[in-house]
Amino acid sequence: AVERTLSIIKPDATKRNLTGRINAKFEDAGLRIVAQKRIQLTPEQAGVFYAVHKERPFYGELCEFMASGPVVVQVLEGEGAVARNREVMGATNPKDAAPGTIRAEFAESVGENSVHGSDAPETAAVEIAYFFSGLELVG
Ligand code: CMP
DSSP: OEEEEEEEEOHHHHHTTOHHHHHHHHHHTTOEEEEEEEEOOOHHHHHHHTGGGTTSTTHHHHHHHHTSSOEEEEEEEEETHHHHHHHHHOOSSGGGOOTTSHHHHHOOSSSSOSEEEOSSHHHHHHHHHHHOOGGGOOO
16 A cells, blocks of 8 residues: 655764765655655654653663754655665664665664654654644645
8 A cells, every 4th residue: 555654864864965865765765755854853852753762771862863963854655655664774773784775875873873764654644743734745
């Protein structure tokens, strides 16, 4: 089925001017960017987004990192978009990421790993609604 997923290009990648190269990977994989904006998060806003990780030891560091520079939040659409995006991103830890994936090519560490993608269609709906109104989604 055609799905939508929420993607974030993280501060380590925007700082290194990698937005276009990362977007090309999505488009080459058949994902369409149907909404996109570059924003600066506060640590509090990042904390709400990552609330599911609140009890993890890296939560504070994760929120500070996500607020350390601009992010590009985007909605990717396509057949099986959630899984397809996760394939293109590669494993969370770049050391485990398959060759050719975004994280294998660009990520610096498990924390500064260049991209986020929703883990399931239900999560995607919640994550998309956090950043975008219906009017901003142009399929
Ligand atoms: P993401 O897919 O955005 O979802 C949660 C993030 O937590 C994950 O990518 C990683 O960037 C981050 N993360 C996971 N494990 C660690 C860790 N051990 N140290 C720092 N950050 C981590």
